[in-house]
Amino acid sequence: MIQAPVETRRIVLDLDRCIGCRACAAACHIGHNNQTNLVPGKIADVAILPVHCRHCEHPACAEACPCGALYKDASGFVRRSEILCIGCHGCAQACPFGAIPSEFVRGVAPKCDLCIDRVQGGSIPRCVATCTAGALSFVDPEETIGSPSYVGGRIQSRGMVRRP
């Protein structure tokens, strides 16, 4: 399988497959010193999904940060400096996806770093590795466009029966 370069790869969730087990959040928790970067996104009675940071092209969180704690690094990942962050909650308010948890740990904003320690070594982020349902993948999001799973048939139907 040809894999896209790391810079263009993001964590993509197959909305039809996530069982809401929160293993991804637990993996994130232990991988980041007990700081959980994954917000549980509850969708009425249909699902609890992990809300991943998109590592935006123009990150609203970085715009909102008054002290430059959030920045885009060389590979295009949006990172947070633990030292510069003053814990003002500005980024958590600004993120259009709600991808920064409102519960701050040790006074700083929890922020997904795509498990940079693993990714740099050629591995995949912890949440993707651990996903119990095979719902998460670390791919170029362009590749998933058009695939029915990713537009969320089940979320749109909001019924108990997923796509037939």
Place this chain on the structure above:
Amino acid sequence: MNQDQRTICPFCSMGCTLRINRAVGAPYVGASEIARLEYDEEGRVNRGSLCAKGNMALELLTHASRFESPRVRGADGELERTSWDTALETLGTKLRDIVARHGPRSVGLLLGPTLTNEETVQAAALARAIGTPHVDQARPEDHVVLEGLGRCSARPEPIRDVQEIEACQAILVVGDLFTHAPCIAKPVLHARYDNRRNLLGTLGFWKSRTFLFGKPVLRCLAGREAAALTLFLHMALEQGAGANLPWAAEARAMLDGLDLAEIERLAGLTREELTWLGDGLRDAESSAVLFGCGFAESERSDLTAGLCALLAEATGSRFLAMLGGPNAVGVRSALAAAGFPTEDGLRSAEMLAAAGTGELKALLAFGCDPVGAYPGNVFREAAHELPLLATTAPLDSLTAAAAHVVLPAGTWGEKSGTVVNAFGHEVQMEAVMPPPGTARTDGAIIGALLASLPPSEAEPAGPVEDPADAATFFKELELYLRLEARDEGAREMGTHWLFPEANPGQTGDGWLTGPLSWPRHESPEPIVALSPAHARSLGVRVGDIVRVRSRDASANLAVRIEERLVDDVVLVPPHHPEIRRLSAWRLDGVLRDLDVRPERVTVETLGEETR
């Protein structure tokens, strides 16, 4: 230098593998400093996945309440640290004393689900050396399921590998399997979505994690899976499936005597609703029935499990029963090979009851927490009255709090040995770390106890067979399905069923995973989840306090509203002690174990002033 070792997750019988990457030669400063958890992409059953429990596995090794040295209760009633020699000496003396005064049959041995096969064999030898027939595994829900499976006498083709699930065109999942063993979701959803669009029937009573993926979704009344499966079995046999099976005549005779309309009412499902999946199971080239009911999820887990196996055999489907204990299967078969349980030997719950009546004087709990893991208060009081309660425990537990002798034990990752997972694989569990302090493995502890006893003259008994007895099974089922028997079951007060809320961060009875931080991270407060309509009828909103009252206890809990819930059910996170007290336990005469049905409760609002 770093060393990478593979071991298995200790939190359910899926038996997922994981890797521990550990700095070798570094001074021991606690596992988290020198060890990292890695995902094992080559894992045979999980291919890298780990659920929330598995991810927290390292925490067990470094937990703040790990015991590092033996403790003996002194004259002042406090547990005091002591040396191994003193602790073993004290235990040996007390044990010999009790055997001399009350006979060997006053001693009981309870074995936890994390014991390896080898340790189980040793424990059986210890029981023989003491001369007691009372040795059993201590996990009520697994025991009940295995008992039902043994008794029903069905021998469906077992699932040996996850690929067999992936290849299925029709699957029936009974219970909230995705919560109890989340890592099974990958192959099941592969079968559901990839390549073809296949049938995945889910039988349950609320929109649980598993339920939401059903096609078709089969919604029965709370806890009534057994009634729904009876309809299924009836349908299958009616269509001529499994006519030659040894139990078929027995089953037909029983089923033909039933009033099907009544069973439909009982199950809350009609036969028409089941037809689609029933046909699918029968006609598909490959199909499977997966049983995954957790602690007190079904009114009768033994009948439910047995019916799943019968249905699987009748429809030619493969079968898998997921259990909570990582080595529930292995402990049971190792005990059976050593000739236990014998006819006159007490089963685990009977031992606890016998401790309450004073019939049993000494209880040795190896790698389990009977005081904490059994719901209700009954044994909690008895534990403090017992002349001798000794436990090997990795972590502080309620049993340790009541015990006279606490021996610190190594847990998974600190001991090597074989365990048997739900797929029947005998897997090697590797020690990746030494136990903390002077802690020893259960095997070493049992070995030391064995050495201190005179060798037994008793001949080892032959292996015990599973009590395959279709007649009793169907008799039991009939009794359950008859209204009077059930009403007798519902004799208790209360209009709502209390279900332990399935939090994927913990095992059903909460032992071992209860002390991990994740269950608390996910449900930090003792809450009760109500359906929206239920909350409306009580006039309560999220965060209000209600009183939940069961037969034996009551608790004031904060309200959460759960849209996925049905109206006659409330869900609670079972790792909070005040919630565990709500469920009482009673002995089931036939199962000879805990009756693990859910409890009946009432939910009342408190007066304005106390809100």
